[in-house]
Amino acid sequence: MTVSKTADVAKPSRAARKEPAEVAVEAAALQLGELSELLGYSLKRAQLRVFEDFLRCVAPLQLTPAQFSVLLLLDRNPGRNQTEIANTLGILRPNFVAMLDGLESRDLCTRIRSTNDRRSHILMLTDKGRAVLARAKKLVANKHEARLNELLGPANRAALLEMLATIAREF
Amino acid sequence: MTVSKTADVAKPSRAARKEPAEVAVEAAALQLGELSELLGYSLKRAQLRVFEDFLRCVAPLQLTPAQFSVLLLLDRNPGRNQTEIANTLGILRPNFVAMLDGLESRDLCTRIRSTNDRRSHILMLTDKGRAVLARAKKLVANKHEARLNELLGPANRAALLEMLATIAREF
DNA sequence: CGATATTCGGTATAGTGCATAACAATTATC
DNA sequence: GATAATTGTTATGCACTATACCGAATATCG
DSSP states (O other), X not given: OOXXXXXXXXXXXXXXXXXXXXXXXXXXXXXXXXXXXXXXXXXXXXXXXXXXXXXXXXXXXXXXXXXXXXXXXXXXXXXXXXXXXXXXXXXXXXXXXXXXXXXXXXXXXXXXXXXXXXXXXXEEEOHHHHHHHHHHHHHIIIIIIHHHHHHHOHXXXXXXXXXXXXXXHHO | OOOOOSSSOOOOOTTSXXXXXXXXXXXXXXXXXXXXXXXXXXXXHHHHHHHHHHHHHTGGGTOOHHHHHHXXXXXHSTTOXXXXXXXXXXXXXXXXXXXXXXXXXXXXXXEEEOSSOTTSEEEEEOHHHHHHHHHHHHHIIIIIIHHHXXXXXXXXXXXXXXXXXXXXXXX
8 A cells, every 4th residue: 555656666567457356565664774773762662562561461460560660679678768769760759659559559568657757658568569579570580581581592681681781870 | 861852941950959968878779679680670771861861962953762763764765654654663643743743843854745645745854854864863873872882882782782673573 | 436444644632651849747957 | 946858749741652533535346
């Protein structure tokens, strides 16, 4: 469809009349050109794919990558408040409120008013939160990361991770 | 960070308000734990950094990564319509309209009603568009990608690009 | 041919992510 | 004790994304 007059490859002209059995010509693939050399382009495309697959793999638990990262951080860092967790994840405090509301309403974590500083809320995983996190970890490891390992191989996957961390840290 | 893309708005000064706060005690760093092994996490963080740097490097031309990719595609694929360009970049047609409006209002490209199919708009770079693209390419190559080469080394950068492309293609 | 379906660009709209300003309560500073 | 800073929060705006729908033009097919 959309046969361009300047197109390089055209169907051999069956010109006079339209033949019904002629399947529509698939448009020629566009040339990406320098785009395929642009790191940001591949980076974003890959990121979208990976997040997409993450969501699929962990769909039974209804966790987004961001929510999963929060649960992981809470498990690893008990006794921290909202600001500390949000800062570590690069989430702005105002935007972290609604996110925590969601997790707390699902009984995955709780806010506890600190006795030291009654302004701050100490965040804790609930038992259910720990259970969900454990299940999520397994899904991620066995379905998500395993698939990446299969695609790239363990060595390449490790190298990729290292380079991405370097960029995130030092770029 | 937070480089506004929409208009001539200058970047909000970072230290405008909060200069004197030279904090003495920084809170102990949180443990990332399994987060550092999660590819999607590093992937997104790296992508944000790379886009941020892209915006900085190409700031004189006021081009976002998405706009740059459109100009690149138009240059490489003359005679294509909006749907083809948008599809190639993973942009939905409705969202591509405003984007083209912006580029066209800056006289970087034009929509030309196709004579073959009067529904479709053939997209073309203007002379100014080609000039801006040429300048943008230099900025990206000399400032942006050069910095990545410096950080990773040419071989690693190529390997990274290849793996990201593989993920974007086959994952 | 003519009726129907499809495609194209476009509008409207809703959801989400991200950023800033401002506020009450609390704590730190001097 | 007066002032400044911090914490969680609300409100708000902007950009990006996704879907439904529309008129015009074209394709399909009886």
